[in-house]
Amino acid sequence: MLLDVSKLINAPGERMEFSFEMDLSDVDFGGLYPAQEPVVVTGAVRNTAGMLTLDFTAATVLKSVCDRCLKPFDNPKSVHCQYLLTEKLESEDSDDILELENGCVDVEDLARTAFIFEMDTKTLCSEDCKGICPGCGVDLNQGKCICKKQVDPRLAVLAQLLEKD
Ligand SMILES: [Zn+2]
Numbered sequence: 519m520l521l522d523v524s525k526l527i528n529a530p531g532e533r534m535e536f537s538f539e540m541d542l543s544d545v546d547f548g549g550l551y552p553a554q555e556p557v558v559v560t561g562a563v564r565n566t567a568g569m570l571t572l573d574f575t576a577a578t579v580l581k582s583v584c585d586r587c588l589k590p591f592d593n594p595k596s597v598h599c600q601y602l603l604t605e606k607l608e609s610e611d612s613d614d615i616l617e618l619e620n621g622c623v624d625v626e627d628l629a630r631t632a633f634i635f636e637m638d639t640k641t642l643c644s645e646d647c648k649g650i651c652p653g654c655g656v657d658l659n660q661g662k663c664i665c666k667k668q669v670d671p672r673l674a675v676l677a678q679l680l681e682k683d
């Protein structure tokens with residue numbers, strides 16, 4: 519979505535609000551497509567003492583899968599960004615200062631890039647998810663491991679050798 523902020527450039531104290539939805543359902547994160555719900559972007563451009571600032575929040579509920587217990591779960595995700603907008607960029611040094619093109623800024627492109635950049639590489643259904651027992655496959659959040667009493671056969675052999683000594 520191209521936002522025309524040219525009216526704000528010479529209007530200190532003015533602001534312009536915006537809100538739109540993005541479809542990121544075809545964006546692949548490690549073989550999954552978690553952004554099945556629309557990503558809602560809301561924000562504003564403000565002229566504060568002659569400086570234009572853009573800030574927005576991109577939010578959705580991701581359909582994630584827990585890395586530990588493999589359970590699908592609803593994963594609320596929100597990304598907040600802030601930029602300064604300028605008509606003429608004096609140096610290329612800062613990523614937080616954006617140059618306007620004919621008084622416009624492509625908010626959708628910014629929001630899409632920021633949202634994808636902020637995607638977690640690890641997703642857990644909860645911080646203390648206990649995961650799945652590699653031995654018996656029980657979801658340890660829901661039940662107790664049933665393989666604990668069985669000793670690893672290699673260890674059993676070792677135990678026998680030790681007993682002989
Ligand atoms: Zn989990």
Ligand SMILES: [Zn+2]
Pocket residue numbers: 651652653654655656663664665666
């Ligand atoms: Zn087990």
